[in-house]
Amino acid sequence: MRTLRDNLGPLALQALLVRRRSKSVPVYPTLKTVFVHIPKTGGSTISTILRRPNPLRLSKHDPSPAIDKHSSVFEHLGHLGPEAGEYFKFSFVRNPWDRLVSAYHYIIARRQEFELVANHENFESFLASFIEMPSQYLDIPYFRPQSSFLIDDNGEMPLDFLGRFETFEKDLRVVLREIGCRRIFLKHRKKSKRRDYREYYSADSNKAVRDVYIRDVENFGYDFNDGIIRKKSRPLRKL
Numbered sequence: 001m002r003t004l005r006d007n008l009g010p011l012a013l014q015a016l017l018v019r020r021r022s023k024s025v026p027v028y029p030t031l032k033t034v035f036v037h038i039p040k041t042g043g044s045t046i047s048t049i050l051r052r053p054n055p056l057r058l059s060k061h062d063p064s065p066a067i068d069k070h071s072s073v074f075e076h077l078g079h080l081g082p083e084a085g086e087y088f089k090f091s092f093v094r095n096p097w098d099r100l101v102s103a104y105h106y107i108i109a110r111r112q113e114f115e116l117v118a119n120h121e122n123f124e125s126f127l128a129s130f131i132e133m134p135s136q137y138l139d140i141p142y143f144r145p146q147s148s149f150l151i152d153d154n155g156e157m158p159l160d161f162l163g164r165f166e167t168f169e170k171d172l173r174v175v176l177r178e179i180g181c182r183r184i185f186l187k188h189r190k191k192s193k194r195r196d197y198r199e200y201y202s203a204d205s206n207k208a209v210r211d212v213y214i215r216d217v218e219n220f221g222y223d224f225n226d227g228i229i230r231k232k233s234r235p236l237r238k239l
Contacts, residue, residue: 031179034080036073036091038149039142040102041165043092046172049181070141072149073158089158090175093146093220094165096213097206098197098227100130103142105194114140123200131208138212147215157219164220166228197227 028035028050035050037043073091077084094102104126107117116136120126130137137143151157161178163171201209206224210217217223 031181032087033179034073034076034084034087034089036076036089036149036159037070038091038093038146039070039144040099040106041092041094041146042168042172045168046092046175049172049176070149074152077158088160088179090161090163090178091150091159092163092165092168092171093150093216095197095222095224095227096146096216097201097209097224098165099146100127100143100209100213101194101197101200107142111142114142116140127200127205127209131205131212134212145213145216147219151215151219162220166226198224 031050033050035043035046037047071079073089076089080087101123104117104123107114112118117126117140120129130143138145150159150162161171161175163175201224210224
């Protein structure tokens with residue numbers, strides 16, 4: 001008997017599983033806000049804030065359009081149509097080397113259905129495979145280049161604000177003020193005990209990952225040493 005995996009193939013199945021588990025709705029009509037949620041950039045924390053009941057003391061029910069959690073800004077614009085111009089559109093990006101380490105460990109811990117990744121016994125094994133054949137991984141949302149979510153072939157990025165994971169609290173404060181959210185206390189829910197992401201790379205693998213994510217490096221001005229290390233999770237200050 002053929003299974004769903006047999007019928008779809010591994011990459012198509014992975015895409016389907018991502019869609020099924022994409023519970024956060026990134027369009028908020030009450031707030032007139034679109035959040036372009038790039039995986040592993042702090043998006044779960046942002047979505048939690050925007051999903052809170054009555055962040056503006058408005059209606060508890062927000063009939064958001066049905067669209068995938070990890071859609072590109074262009075998919076959002078197409079979905080909203082003429083109303084798109086009324087929305088505040090924002091996103092966050094992250095150091096590509098740091099994001100790659102985070103994405104690998106997230107899949108190992110919580111997304112074992114991504115067998116292409118989960119079958120590697122450690123990051124070193126995964127990284128060697130990723131560098132040898134990156135194309136087989138880049139369709140997985142957690143490894144998809146961040147530029148593909150935000151920038152078109154002409155270099156246009158139709159956002160009102162772009163924040164950085166490295167300055168998350170400061171940039172999130174800018175967003176919340178822009179959309180009028182009242183002061184909110186929220187703990188960053190995802191604690192990490194990993195070592196400095198730079199320790200996962202050699203000089204050669206550093207360069208190889210740079211080549212894979214060269215558009216992100218150039219478009220967002222990242223360098224290998226531009227990431228941050230969350231040594232201990234702490235509450236966000238009053239926003």
